[in-house]
Amino acid sequence: MTREEGESRGDDTMIDAPQQITNPKPEEFFNVHYLRIYYGNLFPYTDIHKWLSYGHDGKHPGCDEYYFGRREFSFTLENDVYLRYKSFKTASALEDSIKSCFPYKIDIGAVYSVDPDKRHAYSQTGTNVFTPVERELVFDIDITDYDDVRYCCSGADVCSKCWPLMTVAIKVIHTSLIEDFGFKHILWVFSGRRGVHCWVCDPKARRMTNEQRSAVAEYFRVYKGNENNARKVALMGYSLHPFLARSYVDFLKGFFEGELQANQSIFSSKDKYDKILEMISDQDIQSELREKWENSARSSSLSEEAISLTRWEQLKNTLQSKKHKAPTLRMCVEEIVFTFTYPRIDLEVSKHMNHLLKAPFCVHPKTGRVCVPIDPNNCDEFDPLAVPTLSQLIEEINSGGSKMDVDDDDDTDTSLLGKSIKFFRSSFLEPLLKSCKEEIESSYKTKIGKSKDSFSW
């Protein structure tokens, strides 16, 4: 589906085209016209509302009917106009507002103590202070933070050779969130261009303080550094912490020695291997390996990949035999693997309750792709370059291939977005709502029970 087809479709009478697209730019796959159609017909308002209501749908006496209305949203409009502290009492209020301005970006913030759009009515020093009370634990992983270890792309680009870095990041973090922290309701979302977001929605997670969020983010942090220091991963001690050991054994080692080597050939040229040699804190070992490789470069007829693998084996063997020379060499092999493969999360995003994060099912302005959920249990199969774009979705509507409302009972619905929405519902939303309702009910019962007791003489 190319832009040209999209533009010629504009001549059809199937979709209102109030404006002709007169000056087609090379990246004309995102514009207000397409957004209107998307937000007019495809965005899953009800699902998002159900999610963010966490069971407070007013159907149970224990519900807080004002809960959804205290959530902050922010809209970024066409001319970079940025509107914060928007809040909505109902799903239809949210829908109407989006359909009145068709924002380029929608962010979700925290649930506050009072409606964000009424915050000025409350003084800052009284008892009704405007402050966040709940917010999902979120993570943001962006592939540009890996630019120093990927050779196929840099900056905003992403391809099938470097995307696997995101896949392995999801696996490591997801496993830890479940096994170590005991979280259950986790949503992974494609950020639309070059990264992934993670939303941890357990009640316990939503109530975490900034200090606790910071602790979890630091627990996940391994890579510390920038161009000013050479050894950016420093694994001290005599063994890896069990979390790092599990990540290494289950995910990182295999990825490094397999897919990464094949895609990036990180030892195949002098520039590349010099970078790795600099991570070894012993000059003698560096020189030994450098010499060996400089000599072999001339005589080898092997493929890049094979050369890379051979050199990795040589490096491992050398370090294994010399690791007792200094404490900083003890886990040098692991350090190298971690430097290239371990997740690099944006700490600032996770640390603060009031940090806004892009909503799932938004469309990325630079790529036109929808921010669809990613299945963490099948993330190897996710391809960022195959995610539906706005123009594809509109083409689909035009050819009558998708239904306006995704119907759960209809197994014949194979529309591009329908699959994602179904996944969102069945894997994430339903189990979440079930658990939320149980919690609302049980805390209501406890409250009733307590007040009953207070009447007993």
Next chain:
Amino acid sequence: MEVIRSQKRTASNDVVSNPKIPLYLTAPQMEVRLEEFELFAIDRLRVLKGVSDGLARGKNPKEMDEVVNTLWKENMRHSDASEMVNKDIISHFVLRLVYCRSDELKKWFLSMETALFRHRFRLQNLEAQRAIVGEFGLPYKAVTGAELESLKERLGQVVRSLGQISPSVEAVYYKVPFEEVPDLVAGRRVLIQKGYAFVAGSQLVSLVVTQFRSHISKALILTNRKWTTTIREREKDRLTPIVEALSTTYLGPDYSQSSEYADISLKDIDQVSKSSFPLCMRHLFEKLREDHHLKHGGRMQLGLFLKGVGLKLDDALAFWRAEFSKKVGSERFDKEYAYGIRHNYGKEGKRTDYTPYACQKIISSAPGAGDHHGCPYRHFSEDNLRAALGRMGLSSRGMEDVMDKVRNKHYQLACTLTFEAVYGTSCDAGINHPNQYFEESQKILKSKTPAAPV
């Protein structure tokens, strides 16, 4: 707490039965003489200021234990044990009044009281520690038997990962929700499984410190409310003047208002950056000139420093705009970056006039990929640091002294030595704020050539 003028003190029946460290859970029901009100507070303030100094100088935990022990003995001792406890409690509650009155004061007080508590706790023996844990009434269970067995191997891994070669898994571990021990989690110093952290007996301090901190934080908010609604007015002729005077005495200058030595204009900025900026700011400045961009952390650190140095908002906007527009264009600068600069000067949002970062904050920051902020003495590799120091004009002898301090993690002392080497003079106070470095430097340079701009 009742403040009176009489000479004798009625016995307090609210002192908790022999806790070595009071937890300050409730205000004491005792009478306090007016003179004691102020004097006790001042003594405690000396202790807290000493703690603050020790932390700023980068002392490790063991050193801090010593610092606290000495400070406490010097300032809070009393021959009568119950009098000592009374002074402890009274002084703490008086300082709560003093330091509840603004966010900045609260933050400082909370950090120092927590640090004080932490080190006093560490100085206790295991039994006393366990008693204090009990005082908090926390429902933690000791892990025993089969469960402990199943975890032994991984607990050993944790111990080894922290640098102990032979994993001596302790006899007692406590199973605690991970939220209760954030600093142990952050440092990967505990095993975590299904939401629970397994805390060793020797790590108890982390548990209680979190509880303590959380309690004091909440208490400060309540105290503030009481102060603003009733106490301040009621006591305006008696306690209020004392309270208001106490806080200004002891906080160091925050450099948010520029002094006579800090008033630069745009045309001088390049020259001044080479002559008077500390290494951290020089690096940021050079990178900005080189890349025509800085990431958020760098913009904050350098931007607030420049504000403290006397760069007015209009000049600051012009300065950043001139650089950034070379990379992202002036339109994008106006859209995306100008707001942030105005925000720093208190012209946007909640209009807080942000203060430039002190060394402690800069040292504890975490620069990542693409960042240039932080403290070079801490965050640079040795080679890069030597190169940078060379560009500042340090001799090889001077450099060795500085590197020695760096190796021992005395980053501020390293910066002080650099200062001394560059200006050929001694700096007894020690550098603990980049703006202090700048002002001291300008003082020296101006005294040499009063007329010329430096």
